[in-house]
Amino acid sequence: MTKNSIKFDEKGLVPAIIQDVNTKQVLMLGYVSEESINKTFETGQVWFYSRSKNRLWLKGEVSQNFLNLKAVHVDCDQDTLLISVEPDGPACHNGTKTCFEIHPLSDDFQQNNSKLAGNDNTRQILEQLVCLISERKIQKPKNSYVSSLFELGVDRISQKVIEEAGEVAIAAINRDKDNVIAEASDLIFHLMVLLVESGVDLEDIWTELSRRKK
Secondary structure: OOHHHOOOOOOOEEEEEEEEOOOOOEEEEEEEEHHHHHHHHHHOEOEEEEOOOOEEEEOOOOOOOOEEEEEEEEOOOOOOEEEEEEEOOOOOOOOOOOOOOOOOOOHHHHOOOOOOOOOOOHHHHHHHHHHHHHHHHHHOOOOOHHHHHHHHOHHHHHHHHHHHHHHHHHHHHOOOHHHHHHHHHHHHHHHHHHHHHHOOOHHHHHHHHHHHOO
């Protein structure tokens, strides 16, 4: 991998999935800039770029739970990084080993009765879902529904979004609330897959939705 091969977005950032080199568990999702990548290689500890504070930050600078660099991989589209690390402690600011322990998700989500459970924080749930989908895109595990969608390409993913939207509409017309919930969950899931495939960041969606409130 060379930094010249990485496709940074218009803000000069690229998402980075952080994975434990020993357990292969995904620990967190962050954003990195060219400068933070340079700092990561220079220090051997992972640096990110904080979009909220508009500055570089070293993971562990407060908690001392550093992420020790082992390897960096770039995906086939060159717009997502997979960083293998050896963590010094919990990766999540909540004190858990991974940011994804509270809301485990699986590819069984595509079944009609699957639902995201546990927390009212919709934004957090969607961000975790995008991270999982991005992981599937990079790792391409066998027998993964998400991986199969990426293999089929944007045309098939778009078709699935259209199909799921139609099923939501039919359920609503039939006044079937339970089915509306199930089909809407499927629609949101496939829409997230389409956003990842299209290189659209959720932050851009939040910005646009905030603009529309005015």
